[in-house]
Amino acid sequence: MKKQLVFVILFIGLCAILARPALAIEAEVAQGKCISFSRESGEVIIEEYDTNFSQQHPYGMPTGKHLNIKLTEKTLVGIPPEPGDILRIAYVEREGVPVALRIMNVSKQDLRKK
Amino acid sequence: MRGIKKKLHGIFGLIFALMPSLAWAGGKKASMLVVVADTRRISNPIFHYFANLYNTNITLFALWAVVLTALYGCALGLLMDFIMERTGLDLRTRKIIEH
Amino acid sequence: MDWLYIYMPIAGFKIFWPGLVLIGFSVGVIGGFFGMGGAWMVTPGLNILGFPMAFAIGTDIAHIAGKSMIATFRHGKFGNVDYKLGFVMLVGTMIGIECGARIVMWLERIGQVGRVVRWVYVVFLFLIALMVFVDYAKAVRKKKRGIVEGEKGAEGITWYKTLHRIKIPPMVHFKTAGFTCSAWLPIMVSYATGVLAGFLGIGGGLLRMPALVYFVGCPTHIAVGTDLFEVMISGLYGAFTYSLKGRIELVAVFIMLTGAAIGAQIGTVATKYSKGYGIRVAFGSAVVCCMISIILKQLKYNLPAAILILGAITTISLYIMITMFRGAAAELREKKARMATAHSS
Numbered sequence: 222m223k224k225q226l227v228f229v230i231l232f233i234g235l236c237a238i239l240a241r242p243a244l245a246i247e248a249e250v251a252q253g254k255c256i257s258f259s260r261e262s263g264e265v266i267i268e269e270y271d272t273n274f275s276q277q278h279p280y281g282m283p284t285g286k287h288l289n290i291k292l293t294e295k296t297l298v299g300i301p302p303e304p305g306d307i308l309r310i311a312y313v314e315r316e317g318v319p320v321a322l323r324i325m326n327v328s329k330q331d332l333r334k335k
Numbered sequence: 336m337r338g339i340k341k342k343l344h345g346i347f348g349l350i351f352a353l354m355p356s357l358a359w360a361g362g363k364k365a366s367m368l369v370v371v372a373d374t375r376r377i378s379n380p381i382f383h384y385f386a387n388l389y390n391t392n393i394t395l396f397a398l399w400a401v402v403l404t405a406l407y408g409c410a411l412g413l414l415m416d417f418i419m420e421r422t423g424l425d426l427r428t429r430k431i432i433e434h
Numbered sequence: 435m436d437w438l439y440i441y442m443p444i445a446g447f448k449i450f451w452p453g454l455v456l457i458g459f460s461v462g463v464i465g466g467f468f469g470m471g472g473a474w475m476v477t478p479g480l481n482i483l484g485f486p487m488a489f490a491i492g493t494d495i496a497h498i499a500g501k502s503m504i505a506t507f508r509h510g511k512f513g514n515v516d517y518k519l520g521f522v523m524l525v526g527t528m529i530g531i532e533c534g535a536r537i538v539m540w541l542e543r544i545g546q547v548g549r550v551v552r553w554v555y556v557v558f559l560f561l562i563a564l565m566v567f568v569d570y571a572k573a574v575r576k577k578k579r580g581i582v583e584g585e586k587g588a589e590g591i592t593w594y595k596t597l598h599r600i601k602i603p604p605m606v607h608f609k610t611a612g613f614t615c616s617a618w619l620p621i622m623v624s625y626a627t628g629v630l631a632g633f634l635g636i637g638g639g640l641l642r643m644p645a646l647v648y649f650v651g652c653p654t655h656i657a658v659g660t661d662l663f664e665v666m667i668s669g670l671y672g673a674f675t676y677s678l679k680g681r682i683e684l685v686a687v688f689i690m691l692t693g694a695a696i697g698a699q700i701g702t703v704a705t706k707y708s709k710g711y712g713i714r715v716a717f718g719s720a721v722v723c724c725m726i727s728i729i730l731k732q733l734k735y736n737l738p739a740a741i742l743i744l745g746a747i748t749t750i751s752l753y754i755m756i757t758m759f760r761g762a763a764a765e766l767r768e769k770k771a772r773m774a775t776a777h778s779s
Binding site for chain 3: 366367368369370372373376377382383385386389393394396397398400401403404405407408409411412413414415416418419422423424
């Protein structure tokens with residue numbers, strides 16, 4: 222019983238250590254239609270969609286707002302986006318510029334069909 | 336039972352010793368699938384935290400997943416021990432079937 | 435009907451949560467009762483409920499890790515473990531799981547993961563069902579002839595003796611298990627089961643345990659303990675590698691674990707009151723139903739597939755639960771009566 226308690230305390234301690242560095246970053250998520258994507262210029266532009274999902278608009282309604290997001294070496298890109306694809310991008314603001322962390326090609330990898 | 340098990344091992348051993356090499360040999364270049372958790376749709380702060388962590392720091396997310404699963408398993412184990420002791424059933428003379 | 439669906443935050447779709455609870459609970463009951471993991475129904479079950487295949491496998495393997503923690507903490511220990519053997523096997527198990535997971539990821543990339551894993555499952559479940567039914571038929575035949583089954587049959591298989599003669603260094607002596615062999619033998623055995631576990635999202639105990647006995651030459655009681663140890667590590671490593679690959683749904687893991695913890699108690703207690711071989715036929719039928727529902731899912735009949743698999747596991751768990759509650763009630767009544775007579779005399 223004592224051993225188990227030690228384990229539990231160790232785990233909780235580990236959790237506390239793990240929790241701290243993670244709280245710092247808060248990524249934004251944007252979803253929308255890809256307008257352009259280029260590795261060379263290091264930028265992806267999407268037309269943002271909102272979160273009003275419906276049967277006719279499973280990806281949300283277009284807002285008409287354009288969003289330019291910077292690509293870096295570390296950006297994780299799934300299936301290469303082409304103009305017209307629906308993308309979901311997790312990004313962080315770095316010095317006022319949005320920088321992409323992960324880019325998901327929503328329309329080309331509908332997971333539900335797997 | 337034993338005879339079939341023996342055959343089973345042979346077949347499975349062969350298939351699964353060979354499969355990884357097949358996977359590497361036929362390594363057609365295809366792009367990886369990346370998933371982004373849609374944090375805009377999550378209002379629960381705990382879910383939001385984990386979904387955000389998934390997007391920003393997947394290694395930490397993996398560590399959390401393992402630690403939390405293990406912790407929750409331990410907690411459930413202790414709780415079940417506590418409950419089963421109080422049912423008044425004799426669980427010591429039970430023949431434990433383990434294969 | 436919206437409240438019946440819960441949003442999965444990572445994969446981003448809604449899941450019928452009573453189905454999740456039911457799968458978790460039934461796996462607990464059936465696994466506890468028959469003493470074998472029962473994880474074979476989780477991956478297909480999750481897939482049929484709507485999980486993408488890779489997510490189903492990752493979630494299943496994480497739930498195995500949690501379940502093995504429950505078992506370990508409940509019994510307080512693994513039992514007889516040859517830790518040296520366990521650690522040597524860890525190498526093979528972990529590499530195997532990683533290989534299995536990579537095959538899954540590669541199949542996902544080329545868009546074949548659902549189809550391939552489903553068909554491998556169909557073959558796998560067919561073999562399990564065959565094993566159960568043949569076992570049952572043998573028991574019936576023996577009973578007819580009036581042979582009382584002993585605890586252990588004659589040890590006819592001595593493959594491990596031949597395998598022990600392979601002297602590829604490093605040779606290792608396993609003290610608790612009491613044999614010496616090339617370290618490569620347990621590593622290869624654990625590698626093969628590891629690949630299977632990582633690929634199908636199961637614990638691998640179904641194969642590892644007999645492999646330890648017949649190929650490695652481990653005494654049965656030590657094989658049982660060492661296997662439990664291996665299942666826990668393989669589950670934890672599997673959970674880690676699948677979450678690192680982003681194919682895990684923690685919410686589902688927790689929901690299923692809760693169900694499994696309660697179910698496992700009912701299942702293990704029920705073994706005490708159950709008699710006869712009849713229940714094995716029910717188990718075999720459940721495996722067959724699971725297999726058919728995977729085929730239905732492959733043919734895109736989603737609703738019948740879901741109804742079949744959920745119905746089959748519910749029926750069998752209900753049967754086990756009734757066995758348990760009847761038996762437990764009888765035992766408690768008897769205990770009360772005994773106490774009463776002790777007091778009166």
